[in-house]
């Protein structure tokens with residue numbers, strides 16, 4: 001395998017370029033700020049800032065000011081729009097971008113240039129200098145100037161916006177996964193410790209090991225809780241409404257991976273020989289032993305129940321009707337069995353408390 | 356057998372996508388789509404939270420700036436343009452750019468310049484630039500290597516193949532291997548020269564060899580053995596390709612009757628399908644028995660889970676349900692596939708055809724062969740491609756015979772089918788081999804081309820029968836090569852060989868396309884755990900249909 005990392009070289013090249021671009025961006029931005037402030041001033045002087053109606057003389061004044069900030073390109077030499085290549089005609093007239101002064105078309109579909117109210121531009125710029133600009137006088141900007149000034153802002157805004165629900169839930173799933181993988185080795189170690197303890201104790205005669213047993217119980221309980229939480233989040237993802245096909249695919253794949261993870265992660269739990277650890281203090285308390293056994297069995301059965309539910313869900317979604325009926329039947333039987341075990345467990349626990 | 360290419364490609368796939376727990380989109384071009392579909396599975400990518408896969412040149416993609424994006428493309432000018440386009444208006448928040456081969460400096464510069472939003476976080480060259488079919492078999496996805504004659508390379512094909520081979524050599528960690536070529540093939544000579552230059556120029560990034568012994572690249576020319584791609588083969592993988600066509604390890608069964616809808620498109624991959632791994636080189640007779648055993652194995656398992664009476668039964672059933680379902684799925688798949696093969700064998704009269712082909716290839720019975728061919732031509736429902744194929748074999752085999760009836764046979768076909776592409780490709784092939792245009796020293800003297808092919812690796816295969824007499828030339832070349840007896844006069848080195856005699860790893864590359872039959876030769880060699888390890892590649896994978904079509908589509912002057 002050969003993987004060559006070019007990131008550093010790439011970043012260096014980008015850095016070298018970034019300075020040049022930053023200068024262009026600052027220049028363009030400064031021009032826009034100057035124009036916005038100037039136009040605002042002229043509008044305020046004339047006494048109407050947001051009426052949306054400008055007299056000819058006022059417009060003329062503003063135009064003159066705009067051309068003081070940036071020289072307008074001579075339009076007579078251009079036959080076509082520099083961006084879209086459309087020919088200029090009586091109906092497709094030439095326009096000047098107020099920020100760079102270049103000649104462009106005003107085709108509303110192609111958006112080579114657009115008229116945007118000053119107050120909207122100021123709001124998008126979102127810097128203190130132009131906070132006070134409230135004139136709705138429309139300023140024509142070409143696509144390139146808009147890109148230079150606003151696209152990075154838009155990009156950052158998009159990235160900072162709250163993530164969609166499916167991705168937030170996915171992050172929760174991932175957190176949950178990390179907790180499970182942190183706890184799983186602890187559980188395995190405790191289980192192994194129980195086994196070893198058991199063989200030692202058998203040699204030395206029986207002694208109480210309920211401390212480590214309780215620990216094991218707690219860990220197992222915590223694990224089970226994590227799994228059930230994971231499953232709950234998965235169901236929430238499943239229930240999300242998606243607007244587009246792409247989003248739907250994203251969601252489906254997220255759910256698919258989540259259920260595959262459950263299958264993978266629970267496998268060692270199922271293979272573990274719980275009874276060996278659990279039967280250990282059989283002589284000491286038959287009841288307590290049965291409680292543990294019951295708990296263990298319930299644990300296993302609940303895992304199975306979850307798997308079955310998943311299988312059933314999948315079979316239903318794939319419309320494998322031939323599988324749905326037996327799966328449902330199995331699930332019902334299993335649920336009934338679990339209830340029966342729970343009842344017995346409750347009874348035994350009550351008895352033991354009394355002792 | 357240690358996973359040769361499987362191991363390599365999997366470790367690439369694991370490196371491709373970062374395991375950072377963030378949801379990702381993966382953007383590919385058509386080259387890398389094929390590369391990746393052969394190297395990985397979707398569930399493997401899902402594990403790394405790749406939830407969307409799309410084409411880099413699909414500009415309709417939805418903007419989702421909270422997603423991370425991994426781009427994996429071949430550094431072609433088209434794909435680089437698409438990357439630039441993407442960076443100009445990034446649809447996602449963060450980018451990893453991974454390229455399947457070395458980037459030019461100017462390409463890196465243009466991308467850095469386009470990254471206005473500083474959204475690129477990682478740029479890597481990952482030398483995974485070949486299509487892995489089996490663990491010891493790959494190709495470059497270049498159907499036509501020739502320009503105007505069989506002696507000149509198409510410029511673009513030349514670049515693609517040498518880049519691809521460079522990537523292969525680098526990822527195999529065989530250092531700077533020795534290069535050998537076929538003295539009769541100028542294509543192979545040009546290719547090793549180019550390869551030598553590339554290896555020299557980029558020796559800094561070639562990992563040193565981790566294998567004992569001398570590593571070797573041997574470049575061959577398809578035109579040195581036109582017989583293998585013209586006759587029917589009877590091993591599983593080769594048959595599926597000839598009769599149904601394998602594209603990126605996928606088989607399209609849409610046209611097959613009696614195939615359940617779930618198996619209209621199936622995947623035949625050595626590393627994902629244990630049954631296929633064991634049976635891919637079985638010949639058709641043994642295959643039937645293997646499938647029957649497989650079905651029995653499945654039904655014995657299914658019986659044990661039929662009675663779900665107690666909770667314990669259910670538990671057991673649920674435990675093995677995923678495996679069980681996989682097994683069921685796979686059994687159905689192979690039953691469907693082998694059933695369809697049997698149907699095609701009888702529909703296409705393949706036993707009769709094969710008998711004639713084998714006789715043409717391996718014995719000297721001009722008059723009886725001629726008679727059999729006439730019979731085949733007269734069969735109304737035999738597909739034209741088979742008829743032309745057989746006549747083509749006849750033409751190559753008996754062109755020096757005084758009773759040569761090639762013209763008549765072709766005329767008979769013309770009456771049936773008129774002017775057509777097959778007709779002209781057969782004539783083109785004949786032209787290449789006539790008038791000593793193809794400078795093979797003894798290729799056609801007394802049918803030595805055919806006799807030579809018989810000196811195969813003896814004992815490599817079990818049961819010989821009338822349908823499997825012919826052995827590809829590659830088999831005898833390999834047999835000589837591994838015993839260090841491949842004549843240097845015919846297959847010279849580009850640089851004088853050093854003292855080391857023992858071969859470590861051998862990379863054989865066939866210009867003009869390589870067949871699954873040849874992949875079988877190499878696969879069986881490796882399966883025995885022999886050294887040297889052999890890896891086989893070609894400009895493309897071909898079968899009889901494809902071979903004739905490619906001949907037709909080349910612009911021979």
Ligand SMILES: [Zn+2]
Nearest residue numbers: 081084105112
């Ligand atoms: Zn325009």
Ligand SMILES: [Zn+2]
Nearest residue numbers: 097100142145
């Ligand atoms: Zn402008």
